[in-house]
Structures are given as C-alpha cells and as structure tokens.
Amino acid sequence: EPEVTQTPSHQVTQMGQEVILRCVPISNHLYFYWYRQILGQKVEFLVSFYNNEISEKSEIFDDQFSVERPDGSNFTLKIRSTKLEDSAMYFCASSEMGWEASTDTQYFGPGTRLTVL
C-alpha cells in the first residue's frame, strides 16, 4: 500500500541553524501539507500546497518557514533560523484532492522529530 515517507526520522540542530525536512508524498496525490506537534500539545496545521504554490497557511507559518516541491516526488519544509520553540514532531501529509479538498482523506507520514538545542 502506498505511503507517505519522511526523512530523517530525528533531526538535532543548534539554535539559529537552518534545517530541511523532507517528505515523499503518495505518487498520484496533488495536495500536500505540513503539520507539527509540540510535545504535550495538539497537532497544528502549518501549510498546505497545491499546484506549486501555497494554498493556505497558519499564523505559525511565518517568514522563517518555507516549502518547496523541488522535483516530481519530494516536498520539503525549510526552517531558516531555528528557535528552541521549533522543537516538535513535524508531520507531512498528502491527499488525492477529489472534487473538494476538505473532504479528502489526508495520508500522514511517520513524522520527523526536530530537536533544537
């Protein structure tokens, strides 16, 4: 069964460093997402991406964050200058995007645990 994959599974970085989290969505999916979960808190939406542009973003997704689909298979989240409060589990998701994206099932990857020291 097709699945969303994410690399690395765990990333440790120093405060102020740039990190890139990578995701390979399911191959025929058209809509891509990033969510994060700070330890002990809710899973929070960061951004959605469709047709090579951001479709929607949350208040969390400020100028230090960016997303890119550099080729036909990868979807990346870049954090330019990491802060301690960026430590979290980051989940990538994708959906097929049928007639209405809000009804589509989103398929999640296993997550990347980012630790900022």
Place this chain on the structure above:
Amino acid sequence: AQSVTQLDSQVPVFEEAPVELRCNYSSSVSVYLFWYVQYPNQGLQLLLKYLSGSTLVKGINGFEAEFNKSQTSFHLRKPSVHISDTAEYFCAVTLGTSGSRLTFGEGTQLTVNP
C-alpha cells in the same frame, strides 16, 4: 474559528470491554469530521470520517462514530476492544465551506489491558 475538544486525555480499559472516546467541536459553519489513530512510531491513519448522510459512520478495525449536530459531538465507539487497539486517537475537523486544513483535538491515549 473552529475548535475540537477531546474530553479524555487517557482511557484505560480491559480487553473485550466496550469503549467510547469523546469528541466535541465548535464551529459557526458546517464541518466535516474525522477520527485518526496513531500507533507508536507511525503516522496518523484515518479510522473514519463523516461528510454527510447517515449520522452513524463505520470505520476500520470495528470502530464507529455517531455525528450529533445538536450536541456538536462525534464520539468514537467500539463494542469490544483488543490489545492491538492501544494507540492515540485524534478527532479532527475541516471546514465545509472552504479550506482543507485539519483542526485537531488534543488526542486520547487508549490503553487496553489484558
């Protein structure tokens, strides 16, 4: 803005007992409702979703949920749980009018004991 509340952070039950995981939502517009499950070291997996029609929705692994519009609830139930159902369960919504972002509840850790 919409919000989701899962009333129980932890639910311990014995194997073969019934279980109900509670979820309430608030929204000024219509929503679509989802339950996801997360097993250790895995991503979130869809259990079931309510879009429209019958208010009782059946999902995978014997789970079902009932949409109650008047009580703004979407509780998840299973009549007889197994050890393998031990996992974290998340209730989530998307807005029916626009946008596909999922808004999640806090999650409920279900622990099934022998």
